[in-house]
């Protein structure tokens with residue numbers, strides 16, 4: 128009986144069956160090779176849109192494909208459930224963040240299921256629950272005990288609207304990554320993780336990550352920002368103060384015509400105390416503190432400064448040069464002081480022009496003339512030293528080495544390396560996060576909470592509100608405690624941890640999610656890591672991925688794990704765009720999957736999502752495209768319904784199709800060629816990258832061809848029928864990772880044994896792809912006109928094209944249009960022109 132394709136009926140049925148059969152459960156005792164397929168765990172923000180869906184659908188395709196390839200697949204899911212939005216919503220709507228978060232998780236879980244995305248749900252983790260954050264706190268203690276977590280008063284990025292500090296990584300173009308407000312600077316006591324200790328290793332191991340996209344590696348590389356240079360000590364005239372400048376261009380030392388301190392540099396006050404400049408400099412400092420790093424560093428923007436009234440001595444030529452403070456020098460980079468070379472540094476050039484400071488050229492490009500009086504911009508390239516004393520005439524690269532030697536010999540300074548990477552600021556003055564496990568005692572000072580007392584439970588009752596104070600301060604029972612060391616009165620730390628700490632280790636927890644004795648099982652993670660495929664958004668290229676790499680290296684050093692990089696292969700998918708913009712509630716361009724799944728079923732939505740374009744690229748969502756996917760699946764469905772009974776009977780015989788193509792009819796031979804060509808193409812597309820769209824396109828093309836040939840094959844009987852069955856089965860199996868419900872349903876209708884996903888992935892037979900050629904007779908109106916050689920498996924469309932392009936035929940048909948082309952497969956083509 129032929130049935131209609133009604134997705135709802137089959138989709139929920141299979142979703143339940145898969146769950147019941149434990150299809151996505153990793154088998155701990157399996158002898159199959161392991162494959163850890165990890166998708167970035169989502170923040171439970173509410174409902175998912177089709178853009179989110181792309182991530183999970185891609186991951187599901189990979190997991191199902193790997194299962195069919197015989198891997199023991201681990202594909203877990205969890206929730207990055209702490210964070211600001213839930214807390215902000217709580218303040219607005221008066222719902223406790225725990226309640227809204229858990230409700231959102233339910234919604235999203237239902238959505239993931241409705242997409243047919245399968246996970247090993249027994250391994251689900253939720254970062255806001257005590258059985259998880261207990262171990263986030265444990266992690267904090269490990270870093271604390273190693274001296275890698277420390278507290279320090281420092282100028283930090285402050286978001287005046289979220290009322291909390293932000294890590295540098297969370298400041299985008301001087302604005303809060305979350306709410307877009309302009310960031311200000313605040314002097315606060317904060318907790319940091321010493322990620323800078325790992326800068327070099329994070330950099331050198333990055334190079335070895337062959338399975339990562341180049342652009343992500345470049346972003347991390349630039350973020351770490353290693354600069355090789357030197358520190359030069361400039362004594363201040365008439366004072367004991369010495370100013371150390373960091374430079375990457377020691378070769379330009381003879382061109383330094385002034386020096387600059389960052390306005391907030393601590394020696395500034397001392398140098399100008401009691402001088403006529405004192406007030407102006409203090410005012411200037413205040414003004415600059417209100418500016419952001421980016422405004423200060425911008426290459427083009429106007430640079431402002433004030434002369435300190437002081438001079439410093441250049442140790443190389445003993446020259447006396449004026450000392451300034453200026454906004455373009457940052458306190459937190461290098462040494463907070465620079466030697467300024469206006470002829471070879473553009474920022475210095477603009478500043479010198481503005482304040483009429485002298486210019487001296489010290490590097491000349493070979494064979495060119497350069498005149499300090501007439502240059503319109505700094506020359507930042509290489510060349511030959513001039514005006515540089517004993518170094519004149521040397522290529523600048525060589526001079527740089529000799530100068531550094533001299534610098535160290537005379538003790539004027541030393542070679543030095545600088546990183547842009549700053550330590551990771553992990554404390555937040557917010558409620559909805561893991562409490563930092565620290566107690567302050569007047570006698571003992573900073574005391575870590577003993578491991579046996581973990582978790583430090585986040586109290587239910589607090590006063591939420593944007594006061595700038597951590598809300599935990601409002602709960603006296605929480606705040607007041609006893610010192611674990613002396614038993615005296617103690618106060619708990621009231622800050623919570625950045626949620627990036629939660630997500631820096633979650634992938635380890637999936638191997639033993641319920642473990643009460645440890646954060647993760649070392650044996651299991653050593654066996655399962657590195658992650659074979661990590662999938663997520665490129666927006667995490669820096670923060671999350673860098674932090675995770677750092678934490679894994681720390682745990683490696685502590686002896687907890689035997690690997691020092693977590694993610695072997697990384698795939699970053701592009702965004703789904705709607706009306707030219709990223710989907711967001713505020714823009715009102717969010718496409719919900721729910722309505723589409725209701726109308727078309729999950730498989731259609733999945734197919735369209737995968738077909739929309741190369742998955743690493745952004746793509747515009749178009750509901751009409753969904754319709755195209757729907758029509759294609761209906762075509763596959765009808766084709767299988769039509770031949771269902773035949774397949775049922777013959778499925779066990781397709782192994783009997785003769786290897787020798789000559790034993791098949793030309794039509795069967797051609798179909799077989801196309802079948803195996805498709806198997807090869809789809810397999811290559813999946814193995815060599817994530818080319819889902821082209822893989823699907825080749826299945827579509829093949830299906831269209833089969834649609835025209837199925838009757839002929841059927842009528843030919845014998846082996847041709849087997850070839851037809853093989854072709855249909857291939858479509859069903861190759862489509863399985865993409866449209867799992869439809870494929871599983873068709874598989875069961877044609878009498879397939881067990882789940883399709885426990886079946887082996889198809890292998891193409893190279894014999895069927897042998898390119899033997901066939902000689903084809905070309906007729907026009909039944910008269911033989913020419914003869915050509917074509918590949919045996921050529922498709923009809925391609926054959927028509929080749930025939931019409933043949934020289935003689937083209938001539939004969941000149942000026943005529945073709946009414947009909949009749950093909951006798953493997954033998955002849957008869958062209959009928961219109962009269």
Ligand code: ANZ
Nearest residue numbers: 354374375376379455456457460461463465468471472
């Ligand atoms: C003299 C010089 C001459 C420089 C020249 C450049 C070109 P990267 O590569 O980013 O590390 N610099 C050093 N510390 C700074 C600070 N705290 N704020 C602003 N600028 C600072 O850049 C290092 C260069 O940036 C240093 O080399 C210094 O200027 C400047 F022809 O020293 B250079």
Ligand code: ZN
Nearest residue numbers: 568571610613
């Ligand atoms: Zn104490």
